[in-house]
Amino acid sequence: MREMLPLETALELLLEQVKVVEKEVLELLSAFQRVLAQEVFAPSNQPPFDRSPLDGYAVRGADIANASPQTPARLKVAETLPAGYLAKGRVEAGTAIRIMTGAPIPPGADTVIRFEDTRENNGWVEIFVSLAPGSNIVRAGEDIRQGELVLKPGVLLDAPEIGVLAALGIPRVEVFKRPRVAILSTGDELVGLDGELPPGKIRNSNLYALAASVLKAGGEPVLLGMVPDRVEEIALKISEGLRKADMLLTTGGASVGEYDMIQEAMSRAGARLLFWKIDMKPGTPVVAGEAEGKLILGLSGNPAAALISFEVLVRPLIRKMAGFTNLYRPRVAVKLLEDFRKKGRQRRFLRARVGLIEGQLWASLSGVQSPGVMKSFLAANSLLDIPGGRAPLLKGEEVEAILTGDLTELETILD
């Protein structure tokens, strides 16, 4: 087995192994935040009919051709037309229909004049402006044409997509199931969240951080809990994970220490080893295996290393399984707001905050970068991707940032 694969090589190898999960049909609102699995062609025009975008008067353009404040056109108001109804009659020469926003344009009319440009008195309306025929009419299909491909498989069904499907009268859609991702923490030092912390022990935080990450990536976490550093127990849990889920993540025991037994446990559970170690820091030790067509990824026990491995390696895999077309986060060029002096031959991912200063994106490190430190994630909205051998870096140098956080935060971050 070769030492330390480049991240892209490892990712390519793993992406080849994963398949998109099955599909299911859901009621529209249950499909919110799911990935669309079908093409959606518009069954009808949106809007379905020519309509008024204003409260005003539907008229014939010819009748108001010479209207002005000095020489208003005088038209007989034939009826009032609210949204949701059809006009009883036509707009004949010399008449107008009072029309509300969203109401269908009555036959005979080709223009709508807004209330502000008119004055009504005793069943007659004076029009003070002349508009070209066709003005102020929203045409049927102006938004979406019947037969048009509106949504493609692989998109996330967010609020606008749900709204468009509802507007088109589509009550159910085919979406991808959520890939189930089993998570197992290994380590004698681990205890759960309740109760006193015994001496020498730590909380099993990786289970929760990874479960939340799986949810965010579009997967469904299957919590396998924690096991002590014993090969047989780990192997049994791996087998359980293979039965219950489409992919399995473990943390701990991925390095070279005496108790690092994930590789051994994977083999006992019948897995084929794909690789161990990726050229990145944090997150070098990743044991990748495959069994029954399912991936098993043994991530570092170090909490920050595990989360960074998840971000750059596991997230794209889950996104592929979940049916997304876009697997990756956006990457942008940023300038460093401070020096980063630590040399290193390995590629590094640094937790950072990216924000705008006078139209330029800048990055400042969000705290301590050690693989066991979590707090620096709290202020981070990105990972800086520093190629091996590139550091030391000086303030003002350009580097690449992977945007992991909310873009809306960008403007408020730096002063």
Ligand SMILES: Nc1nc2c(c(=O)[nH]1)N[C@H]1C(S)=C(S)[C@@H](COP(=O)(O)OP(=O)(O)OC[C@H]3O[C@@H](n4cnc5c(N)ncnc54)[C@H](O)[C@@H]3O)O[C@H]1N2
């Ligand atoms: N002699 C060497 N030692 C280490 C090397 C090395 O190359 N040679 N690599 C270091 C690097 S880099 C990393 S990263 C870690 C990876 O360690 P493991 O994956 O074997 O993880 P553990 O040793 O089990 O744990 C590391 C650290 O994380 C804590 N931990 C473990 N599980 C959890 C959990 N579920 N929740 C929260 N924290 C957890 C654990 O207590 C340790 O502090 O190895 C270095 N060593």
Ligand code: MOO
């Ligand atoms: O590879 Mo370890 O993950 O540096 O921290």
